[in-house]
Amino acid sequence: MSIDSSVGSAADTTAQTGALSADADWWRQAAVYQIYPRSFADADGNSIGDLRGITSRIPYLKDLGVDAVWLSPFYPSALADGGYDVDDYRDVDPKIGTLHDFEEMSAALTEAGIRLIVDIVPNHTSDQHAWFQEARRSPKGSPARDRYIFRDGLGPDGAQAPSDWESIFGGPAWTRITEPDGSPGQWYLHNFAQEQPDLNWKNPEVREDFKKTLRFWSDRGVDGFRIDVAHGLTKDLPENLPTQAEMDTMPQDGSHPIWDRDDVHEIYREWRQVFEEYSPPRIGVAEAWVSSERRPLYASAEGLGQAFNFDLLEADFDAAQFRDIVSFNLGLSEASGSSSTWVFSNHDVVRHATRYGLPTPAEDPQAPADEKAGTSWLLSRGSEPRLDAEGGLRRARAATLFELALPGSAYLYQGEELGLHEVAEIPDADRQDPTFFNSPGVSVGRDGCRVPLPWSRQGGSYGFGPGQAHLPQPEWFSRYSVEAQEQDPESTLNLYRSALRLRRELQSREALEWLSTHHDTVLAFRRPNGWICVTNFGEVPATLPSGELLLSSSPLTTDGELPGEATAWLQS
Incomplete structure (x- = not known):
């Protein structure tokens, strides 16, 4: 298979350097690493990850090469929903640290050249608030x-x-x-757990208090905010409420009673004024599960500035799907003036190394017909059907190199750089996710992607902390640990390190040019500086274009071709 050039379309804006400075556009092409604090590193031995544990691992994050850290909730919480049930928005959960610990962590991240984004949960509080x-x-x-x-x-x-x-x-x-x-x-x-009562955003006191919270954390070195359930804050509930069936048929076009209402953007325009009080301005990224055409409203410069797109996360490992998704989302970014976000894994979904190792619903007759590959249908299936772990990781490595070559920001989830799979074998007695308890026999919940990380080959919690981990870790974690991969040049950890280093060196204008590959299972594109990314989604090896080979997710064949289910980066 040969590859030649044909021009495609994409957004064309200025790239950021990745260095800590007053650059207001640092976020546009940042590599952001999501930390789920309770499962990252435990410094005090109480089985729960903490802020001092994160601080101790900042050298690891710097070596990894990320531009920013996104911290999932660390606020006081009864953990009815993994910390997304917040008791106090302007404090730290005593189980994971203090405000002083937070300030030390923030300062250490700044010294390491890493920005800090924190989760804000404005749709609901905890019932303990x-x-x-x-x-x-x-x-x-x-x-x-x-x-x-x-x-x-x-x-x-x-x-x-x-x-x-x-x-x-x-x-x-x-x-x-x-x-x-x-x-x-x-x-x-409560649109979520009963411990998470929804706030009334028509109330001026609610609006003013959240602006206080934004300033509170911005004053402590926070560079931006990830907005949980950003599309759910405002509601317009008539005296006679519609039924669930009636609501399910209502279009989410800005007038729905509870989801994606146009008036939610009044709130974010107020937040933007707060963001602009700082230099560089604080940034926001919306978790908004909305139709694609409405995503730019959240990503506008007058609002939050950026919004997650989960399209690649929901896609199969398929060339046509990947190309359509990238082209479409770069078009959306151009329309909004923002940059796109790319993500394959996070704290709410099955890890992509596992998704790619399981059959899609179309391939599995037992899979629910109304659910998408890679998201909720897998959450309900546990360890069945049998996982192709090797194939899943191979495809995940290829997909990640594809993602990291795209213009826009890439959001990575802790442990994906180790090639971790979903932990399906968690006993029911150890599960914590409310989805499991509220959907008995239907969903096993999200605990499988939240199991504490393995740092060492041995120990009671594989180096997570001096005690046991709050969720059980399987024995196979040993060979996926940081220690096991550190000195292996072919490890997934070192692939991520190499890719993130090269990404920072090669980053250029937010544009790409699709290249013709003469084969429907191979995608190739070129960035403006001659950086070429080729991904082979099929099984037959593909001939690479001319250029210096920089990195590949799998070794090339003896004939110098790109094997199946692999990605290569070249410099032309």
Whole structure:
């Protein structure tokens, strides 16, 4: 298979250097590493990862070559949803550190040349939050209850929920409280777990308090914010609520009662004013599960500035899908003036090394017909069907090199640089995810991608900490550990290190040119500085174009061809 040039289209904007400076565009092509704090590194031996553990591993992050760290929630929390049930937005969970630990970590990251992004969870608080505790103690119609969404129940005694809405995690989306006098009371809305009551964003106090939170962390060295459930904050609930079935048929075009409403962008315009108080301006990236054409609203320069696209994450390992997704999303970025985000794994989905080692729903007659490959359908299947671990990792390595060559920012999830697979063999008694408890027999939840990292070959928690890990680690973690891969030049860890180093050196304008490969299973593109990426999605080896070979996800054949399910980088 030969490869020649044909011009494609993409966004064309200025690249960032990756160095800590006053550059307002540092985020546009950054490699961002997501840390799930409770599972990264445990310094104090309480089985839960902590901030001092992260600080101790900053040399590892610097050697890896990432531009920024995204920290999942580290706030005080009862862990009803892995920290996304926040008790206090302007403090640190005592189980994982103190504000002083946070400031030390932030300073150490800055010294290492690594930016810091933190998670903000504005759709809901924890039911342990001081506001919600006050709402429970306060009477119906009080200002304290107006911070949340309370409704009277239906029926003569209010014993029926205000609607039949279902929670994202399974079960009803309304829970009844007991009034201060001990009588059955009103119901509150929670689109996620019952421990996560939704906030009322029509309330000015809610809006002002979150701006205080943005400033609180920005003043402590935070460079940006990842916005959890960014499309869910504002709601417009009529007196007679629609049924779940009626809501499911409503278009999400900006007027839906609870999802992706146009008025949510009023909030983000206010946040943008806060971001601009700092130099460089703080950045935002929206977790917004919305239709593609509405994503640019979240990524606008007047709003958050960037929004996740999960399209590659949801795609099969398929050349046509990858090309269509990249072309489409670069077009969206050009329309919004933002840069695209690329991601294959995070704390909510099965790791991509495992997804690529399992049959897609189209290939597996037992897979649910209405669910997409790579996301929720795999969460419900556990370890069945049998995993092709070697093939899955081979495809994941190829996909990651493809991702890292694209213009835009790349979001990496802790442990993918080790080639970790999903941990399917977690006993039910050890599981923590509310999805598992609220969907018995349907979903095993997300714990499998949240198992603490293996740093060493041996030890009670493979170097995660001096004690046991809060989720059980399998024996096979030993050979995937940092220690096991450190000195192996062919390891996945060293592939990531080489790729991230080269990416920083080769980065150029946010543009690409598709190259013709004369084969529908091979994709190739060239960046403006002559950096060429070739990915072979098929099984037949492909002839590479002329140029200096910089890196490949698998060794070339004896004839110098790119083997199947592999990616190579060249300099023309």
